[in-house]
Amino acid sequence: MTGPPLIEVEDLRIDLDDGTRRVAAAEGISFRIDRGETFGLVGESGCGKSITALALIGLLRQPLSIGGGVIRFEGQEIQHLSAARQRELRGNRIAMIFQEPMTALNPVSPVGRQIAEMFVLHKGKSWREANQLAVEALASVRVPAPERRVKDYPHQLSGGMRQRVMIAIALACGPDLLIADEPTTALDVTVQAEIIELMRNLCAERGTAILMISHDLGLVANVCRRVAVMYAGRIVEERGSADIFRAPSHPYTQGLVASLPRLGSRAALGRTRLKEIAGVVPAITNFPDGCRFNPRCAQATDICRVVAPPTDSLEAGGFVRCYHHA
Amino acid sequence: MKLRANLVIGGALFVLAIFVGLLAPWLAHTDPVMDANLMNAEEPPSWTWWFGTDGQGRDIYSRVLYGARVSLTVGIVSQLINSVIGVGLGLSAGYWGGWWDDVVNALTNLMLAIPSLIFALAIMAVLGPGLTSLLIALGLTNWSFTCRIARASALSLKSQGYVQAATVLGYGDLRIMITQLLPNMLGPIIVIGTLGMGSAVLSEAALSFLGLGVRPPYPSWGSMLSEARDQITTAPWLSVFPGLAIFLTVLGLNLLGDGLRDILDPQSRSRRT
Ligand SMILES: Nc1ncnc2c1ncn2[C@@H]1O[C@H](COP(=O)(O)OP(=O)(O)OP(=O)(O)O)[C@@H](O)[C@H]1O
Ligand code: SF4
Ligand SMILES: [Mg+2]
Numbered sequence: 001m002t003g004p005p006l007i008e009v010e011d012l013r014i015d016l017d018d019g020t021r022r023v024a025a026a027e028g029i030s031f032r033i034d035r036g037e038t039f040g041l042v043g044e045s046g047c048g049k050s051i052t053a054l055a056l057i058g059l060l061r062q063p064l065s066i067g068g069g070v071i072r073f074e075g076q077e078i079q080h081l082s083a084a085r086q087r088e089l090r091g092n093r094i095a096m097i098f099q100e101p102m103t104a105l106n107p108v109s110p111v112g113r114q115i116a117e118m119f120v121l122h123k124g125k126s127w128r129e130a131n132q133l134a135v136e137a138l139a140s141v142r143v144p145a146p147e148r149r150v151k152d153y154p155h156q157l158s159g160g161m162r163q164r165v166m167i168a169i170a171l172a173c174g175p176d177l178l179i180a181d182e183p184t185t186a187l188d189v190t191v192q193a194e195i196i197e198l199m200r201n202l203c204a205e206r207g208t209a210i211l212m213i214s215h216d217l218g219l220v221a222n223v224c225r226r227v228a229v230m231y232a233g234r235i236v237e238e239r240g241s242a243d244i245f246r247a248p249s250h251p252y253t254q255g256l257v258a259s260l261p262r263l264g265s266r267a268a269l270g271r272t273r274l275k276e277i278a279g280v281v282p283a284i285t286n287f288p289d290g291c292r293f294n295p296r297c298a299q300a301t302d303i304c305r306v307v308a309p310p311t312d313s314l315e316a317g318g319f320v321r322c323y324h325h326a
Numbered sequence: 327m328k329l330r331a332n333l334v335i336g337g338a339l340f341v342l343a344i345f346v347g348l349l350a351p352w353l354a355h356t357d358p359v360m361d362a363n364l365m366n367a368e369e370p371p372s373w374t375w376w377f378g379t380d381g382q383g384r385d386i387y388s389r390v391l392y393g394a395r396v397s398l399t400v401g402i403v404s405q406l407i408n409s410v411i412g413v414g415l416g417l418s419a420g421y422w423g424g425w426w427d428d429v430v431n432a433l434t435n436l437m438l439a440i441p442s443l444i445f446a447l448a449i450m451a452v453l454g455p456g457l458t459s460l461l462i463a464l465g466l467t468n469w470s471f472t473c474r475i476a477r478a479s480a481l482s483l484k485s486q487g488y489v490q491a492a493t494v495l496g497y498g499d500l501r502i503m504i505t506q507l508l509p510n511m512l513g514p515i516i517v518i519g520t521l522g523m524g525s526a527v528l529s530e531a532a533l534s535f536l537g538l539g540v541r542p543p544y545p546s547w548g549s550m551l552s553e554a555r556d557q558i559t560t561a562p563w564l565s566v567f568p569g570l571a572i573f574l575t576v577l578g579l580n581l582l583g584d585g586l587r588d589i590l591d592p593q594s595r596s597r598r599t
Contacts, residue, residue, distance in 0.1 A: 059493060091496030103487030108509040117505065122496060169495065 004075035005032040006176055006209050007056065014051050014060065015067035016284060024067060025284055026052055026233040035176065036207040040220030040241070043230035044281050049213045053179050056211070057094050058086040092122040095170035099182035101162035105154040111165045112138070112150025118172040137168040141198060160191040167199055171208065178203055181213045196223060217256050221245060226318070229253050232282055232292040239318035249320040251297050252277070291322065299324045333585025339578025347394035354388035359543045361385065368561050378563035380553070389545040390567050396546035397575060400460050400530040401523040407465030409519045412472025417503055420480025430473065437470040443529055450538040460539050464526050472518050479511035513590030517583050524579035531572050547572050
């Protein structure tokens, strides 16, 4: 594909200002997502996945802020767009769904109305047309009897149905990028698989790129063509999904892969968490010097404890941030 | 939902008052102002004069019916003004925070520090008596509780998932306030509004009693009480019936407010969400 990538993040730094001092909650974040591509962001809790996603849609709020780097959407720097222009992008060109389908819908508004609002807001439709389109949108996420369901309130729907409604809302305006932040963690395993499948199919049909965020490397690798692994605010490895499983480069990724059930087994889709690596993730205010993984790394040497490793390009594509990578 | 006594009785009294006010021209026996006749002045209640007559021979029953119009107009309209001001200020202050929140807070504290009737009195003194002045005076002085509640609700609601989801979906601030915040705080706002209507009816009576409200000879319950003051021992029905009308209307609104609080209670509401 020619032209600029859909989204391009270069050396992004996100500051956390706790009133007395400024620490980098994430830094040196670089990645790009092309049109229609699927890209995954994986890492343990608190490593900075959600704040990276919020930065992409211009919604970092105090105490968080962008401390450096650029984010380009179709070549345009998002940070320099006016608030109104950023708002036009949100929901319309870049949509996002969250972990909690229970709370992400307005409890006192029928779901059809909440879908229709997107057409009114972003496409300038009349409420009449929008309500009609809402029924179609609900049908497209395979909610049975959509003409009746549009009148339902969120509490009348199951968790899986609500997440379908969220997907319908997110995809209503035909966005170019769908950010899915732990979209299925709150659902049970069989429903999880259905929702992921639905999301993937709809996005593939429409050419919508996906940025999928999760703890679960197996799940992400299953959905995404490329995966970036984050650790303590930095991307430590970015590869094609298949490569990462076959030959993980970074010691942390190796730990992750080793902790997973074999790729292809049902459990790989399930709820296996990244937890078998010894040690704990350092607190944001207490990142170690040098490579942030060094206290937990078996291969660490003196240099690892002093200077952060630069990124190293891999022959097969992608990069890794480690002095002694495989 | 179990029907509660306070809701039923309060609702019935309020509906009765509205009904009486709307249908006054058909229910009344005489014109409340024009049909003065000194021949039947100060008649006690009887089959001809249900509530008796006043010193000018006017039918108290008819005057009480017409008085409902003034009381309810003042109660409803002034409370609507209060609700709009209170919700507008409180909701935006809670959602936006910052200096605007400080300004609204200062204003609310000011309003809470001055008794609203005194404040209304001062406004009436500037505007002069009359129905319009009453509406303005009472409509501008009783919004602080609504404002407090709207602000507190907005503060707690803005961290809800659906409010954040709306931001992510590109909703503007105004749209978020109207579609996400307002409907979710409507319960307590309605309760306060209902109670506020009751107190506005009382305030109207007080101001009219002081001669600052609706001007005689047009009847309002407060002005009727005011005129009846001198005959309280010789013709007690002159004060009893308008007094009773005020009492029942305010009682009805308070019961209704309590009943609504029971069913719109945030506790029972959040259980559904
Ligand atoms: N509003 C905030 N105020 C203060 N610190 C924050 C805020 N939001 C995030 N952080 C901090 O920034 C870091 C990254 O948070 P983020 O939410 O991006 O983690 P995450 O990778 O999405 O984790 P999870 O998997 O638990 O969602 C965390 O250490 C978190 O404590
Ligand atoms: S840089 Fe050193 S400490 Fe960090 S992951 Fe590589 S080997 Fe381990
Ligand atoms: Mg997160």
